[in-house]
Amino acid sequence: MILLDGKLVSEELKKQIAIEAAEMLEKTGRKPHLVAVLVGNDGGSETYVASKMRNCEKVGFKSSLLRYDETVTEAELLNKIEELNKDNSIDGFIVQLPLPKHIDPDKVTEAIDYKKDVDGFHPINLGRMQRNLPCFLPATPFGIMLMLEFYGIKTAGKNCVVIGRSNIVGSPMSVLMARNANPGNATVTLTHSKTQNLKELTLKADIVIVAIGKKNYLTADMVKDGAVVIDVGMNRETSDVTKSGYKLFGDVDFDNVAPKCSYITPVPGGVGLMTIVSLLRNTLSAAKKEFYN
Numbered sequence: 001m002i003l004l005d006g007k008l009v010s011e012e013l014k015k016q017i018a019i020e021a022a023e024m025l026e027k028t029g030r031k032p033h034l035v036a037v038l039v040g041n042d043g044g045s046e047t048y049v050a051s052k053m054r055n056c057e058k059v060g061f062k063s064s065l066l067r068y069d070e071t072v073t074e075a076e077l078l079n080k081i082e083e084l085n086k087d088n089s090i091d092g093f094i095v096q097l098p099l100p101k102h103i104d105p106d107k108v109t110e111a112i113d114y115k116k117d118v119d120g121f122h123p124i125n126l127g128r129m130q131r132n133l134p135c136f137l138p139a140t141p142f143g144i145m146l147m148l149e150f151y152g153i154k155t156a157g158k159n160c161v162v163i164g165r166s167n168i169v170g171s172p173m174s175v176l177m178a179r180n181a182n183p184g185n186a187t188v189t190l191t192h193s194k195t196q197n198l199k200e201l202t203l204k205a206d207i208v209i210v211a212i213g214k215k216n217y218l219t220a221d222m223v224k225d226g227a228v229v230i231d232v233g234m235n236r237e238t239s240d241v242t243k244s245g246y247k248l249f250g251d252v253d254f255d256n257v258a259p260k261c262s263y264i265t266p267v268p269g270g271v272g273l274m275t276i277v278s279l280l281r282n283t284l285s286a287a288k289k290e291f292y293n
């Protein structure tokens, strides 16, 4: 069993990103600039956004955090997005999800200029991804592809089962694994809450990608010997009343599944770190206008 080390891979990729950011600074006098919009104070979102900002500094990007109270109206948020779209000093921005219930995440996503959509959630980027055209790829699925590539894991012709069909992970993940690219060219089964006999499907899978948000969901009896298991779960359990101490669990029963695997990602230290580095990569691509003018 080989551990897919998100720390190792992300640090390696960040070195290259830092080099390109420094080149850009030298040539143009400016740094790539990412803005994150954070609404409310969800514990998970606070951690992830803080990490995104910290990592921007590490690779020599400029980063700004825009905070809104959870009472902000949808109209106010959409106005701000309009401003960010027009601001030439900003290369890319993200609106951290989830949003409060009174704000429609689809409206927000579609309001973002697709040329600055470094999360890759805009329908134009999703459509271009599906067509195999240059575009911003959604950060988590992109990070998983970079991980597979780094370890030279063959995906062509393999059976891949994706568990969970969210807009930000499962659904785009299934597209990336199926499209005619490398990594890619897998035979993909996208499973969800209405799927019957999931275990029958996962037992045939060479690659299982779990993004469902339930601790210990994928158990050893569901996995075939030698499978590659990618765990996207970020289930936090607070262990004390202060809420500052928490432990993170994936969706995989790691201790029992890992011995059966050829490769497996840990949580923490796996996919989450790759998500961050993908966002950095997308921000650099935005600043260098690699996809759009």
Ligand SMILES: Nc1nc(=O)c2c([nH]1)NC[C@@H]1CN(c3ccc(C(=O)N[C@@H](CCC(=O)O)C(=O)O)cc3)C=[N+]21
Binding pocket: 047, 048, 051, 094, 095, 096, 097, 098, 119, 139, 140, 234, 248, 267, 268, 269, 270, 271, 272, 273, 275, 276
């Ligand atoms: N607009 C938007 N874009 C996102 O990219 C986005 C989002 N909304 N909402 C939530 C998810 C989740 N996500 C993670 C990022 C980093 C880690 C990460 O760094 N995880 C570390 C540990 C973090 C910890 O200790 O809590 C690890 O796995 O080792 C995890 C999860 C980005 N997301």
